[in-house]
Amino acid sequence: MKLQRKNGLRAAALGALAVSGALVLTGCGSDDNSGGSTTSGEKTTAASNVACDDAQGKLLAAGSSAQKNAMDLWVKEYMAACTGVEVNYKSSSSGEGIVNFNQGRVAFAGSDSALKPEEVEESKKVCTGGQGINLPMVGGPIALGYNLSGVDQLNLDAPTIAKIFNGKIKNWNDPAIAKLNEGTELPDKPIQAFHRSEDSGTTQNLGKYLGATAEADWPYEAEKKWPAPGGQAASGSSGVAAQVKQVDGAIGYFELSYATSQSIPTVSIDTGASAPVAATSENASKAIAAAKIKGTGKDLALELDYATTAEGAYPMVLVTYEVVCDTGNKAETLGTLKSFLTYTASDEGQKVLTDHGYAPIPQEINSKVRETIAGLK
Template structure:
């Protein structure tokens, strides 16, 4: 009986100590993760960032148990509109705002006359994907890719395709080209490549909206991949993280054909300059789509995290800053690489991004 009373007393003392400890933690504003940060922020935009955002949200919320981050992968155009309308704290976009958009735009949650910061924190190749039974890879140059999507090359055994793929048994089969139905940064990056690298074939300027009728349209990266995968003789373009078991194209760069990879995507970004005449925290990159540097992959998507430099309200500003800082960190970039196959940014780009994030206030 004495031993039982002793055990009971010890259990009561332990429970009391735990309760007092919990009270002390609560009074300090700490959550189970040991973080004092709390709040709720909303982002929307790039579907290409979807898998990376899932990894970022999980890692950030694990470190800050009092924070909730919601991200809607509604597409880049929708994300930019949502941010301008003031319905989100940050946006994901597969292109930066144009100078005209920045000059004319009023960003709902930003302070009057505030600039926006645009951080290229998600770098991924855009894969040209196809479905042909028994063929897993093809070589194509820019002019041939442009002619296929423009509808000028309509059969898989076309001489232009055959010339780049000796020994490959190309089928006598019609080509069905699949493009995005929504306003998409992936489309804008893809059409920018076609216009820059094959201007004699691709007459349209870069645009997030597919420039002409024809072919087959699908919503989002996942829609394009599903449509290509469920067809026969289909070809499309999508963020490389969504490729799965589809066939993929190696793109001609100089005298070689370069398959997509995170390393090749990072190489073209490091070889390209920051756009001129931008605010200090606006890190929009002018991708050199016609580079002939060895080992670069020119059909690359540089996707941005966009925020106000100065918010109209201080509410959740620290959460936005900490979330963007996590994304830019080595840990955040590795989480995206593991979860989405993206290319980690370089150390020099990380330093510039961190400086821009530090400038955020209210």
């Protein structure tokens, strides 16, 4: 069955969602400790060009909450267009999402990191005749939010960021910070650095950035578990942002819309370009545009250039994947899976990302995502 609906209230509905406190972008750990799930809510809007095709019944998914805000928007519009279809995305963590996928509990998983070889091998047990593949769907900047009375603009570089988060720089008026912020009066105040308490794809992407740009000061493997000594832990990006908001002298990392929704100032990064680069969707897009596909076959895992010095390119970025079976998807959910992901990868679906603090996947890569979705079996 093909069903297409148009709704002229789309722009207004999205605008309302943008300021809705319920749709704060969350990080890769579990920000929803109640164990609840994310569904569309009221069916009051419809994307203007959704092909429902053979969509029917319920589609279950789980994983990274870095894409929760995008999923909330996508699910709401998709379900408004496709009557009788339910898409249920549980925002938990990248790791939990992959475990659920490889145990056959969900049709797709969201993950901020591409599948590891052992996870691909495990996926073959549920992807009959195929395996799990990575479809890049959501991009965006990892912001460094800070709370420092009297300081409205703050510049840091990769070595300084590394030293702050591993406890080697302990005070805000440290000479290394002062050198990057000439003319700014920095207080003689201890730094309170906050990191994620649970395994997190956001933590792993931060580690990839620091490993590529400050290896001498960040000698840790880029893993989802926080590796450095010291600092203070908080649960989920929401927990880290809450601590930064409340504690004078604090700094932490989380997805950009936490900062924008709570008016938390963010660090500009000195990358070696002519001017420090602010954490914005536009600047993150410039960095993601340089990504290369490193996956083989239908797998579209990306290799990001964290060490870019391109003008205006914000290097601390993440890309969230939807993990699906290339072959062997369950027949009862295949139609809905393809219909929903076709919408999220569409021009309209990606435009939603731009409107809400994310960075769309570059067109050259996204065209391959769409082709892969169309060929899912």
